Amino acid sequence: MSPTIRPVRLAAAAAAALLLASGPAAAHHSTAMFDWGTDTAIQGTIESVEWTQPHIWITMMVPDGKGSADRWEIEGMSPSYLNRNGWTKRTLNPGDKVTMVVYKLKDGRKGGFCAEVDWPDGRKLRHVPSRADPNIARSGG
Numbered sequence: 001m002s003p004t005i006r007p008v009r010l011a012a013a014a015a016a017a018l019l020l021a022s023g024p025a026a027a028h029h030s031t032a033m034f035d036w037g038t039d040t041a042i043q044g045t046i047e048s049v050e051w052t053q054p055h056i057w058i059t060m061m062v063p064d065g066k067g068s069a070d071r072w073e074i075e076g077m078s079p080s081y082l083n084r085n086g087w088t089k090r091t092l093n094p095g096d097k098v099t100m101v102v103y104k105l106k107d108g109r110k111g112g113f114c115a116e117v118d119w120p121d122g123r124k125l126r127h128v129p130s131r132a133d134p135n136i137a138r139s140g141g
Helices: 005-027 079-084
Strands: 040-050 057-063 069-075 097-104 111-118 124-126
Touching (some): 057 097
Parallel strands (some): 069 111
Antiparallel strands (some): 040 097
């Protein structure tokens, strides 16, 4: 092997190792920031839904009781998980008025993790597994 090829191969191997090592760390995050398992119901109007990997994002305007509304940023499960459980990218739409059960952010900001959505017509879709489900990860992850 020529002396100039060896450093190039070594650099390529190091770069590949760094990419492989960083993948799992960036692929998932903790749910420790949410008050996981404590249901809080909020009522409001869907402003936007981003149907993206690794988790969907919902923006909801929630009346504050003073004539204005607070913008809540709500994280959801992955699109693939939701598709397997009856959701589509058209399940929630801007302008929909819903009651959402969330696990609020522990730091007090207006946001949380979606657990369930209830529509005025009685439809209800669970967003995360029921706590009664024996297969649910108790860590909240």
